[in-house]
Amino acid sequence: MTDLRMPRAGRRRAGRAWAALAALLLPAALVPADASASAAVALPAATVLPAAPPDAVAGDWAWPVGAPIRVLEPFRRPATRYSAGHRGIDVAATAGDPVMAAGTGVVHFAGAVAGRDVVSIDHGDGVISAIEPVTAVVAEGDVVRRGEPIGAVSAGGHCTGTCVHFGVRVDGEYVSPFLYLGGVPRAVLLPLAG
16 A cells, blocks of 8 residues: 655655565566466465555556466566566567557557567556557557557567466566556466376
8 A cells, every 4th residue: 555645755665675576576476387288377376466556556557468368478677777587577469459558658669679679558657567469559648547558469479379478667677567456366277188
């Protein structure tokens, strides 16, 4: 819960502290899904996701792709701004699948960056989400609401028609998207093929 008496800068610092904690806890808790597996990634029963940072409205965001949700690659915070890491999450998706706005905001950018199609949304208070590869049906300046279509999965980057990369920045610093999505959806156990 956000303490409205705390200045915005203090809430942002607190949000970054939560993001740092999540960066330490979430990568160890997530088990990347095998591309051929049909079950969603699940958190072990003993794992508790940290609460969303004060700037986040936990649970107010929706997954940018439809169910079933399979996280193929978790967020891994880089040691420094320029170090290796994974500055978002990769979620299974197929070329042509619809992509929706995770949260309400204004389209910050829609176009190609380094050979891949990207859509970024400014959610206010320094929070920007970006998803790729996406062939946009929106343009810079468009207002989008949570769950509204913003494009379709395309190809490019490290997701070659099998996933989308979803990242979130707060004041320019990457944080785990799970802080805004409310965690990984509950796994559905399927019988073994045999």
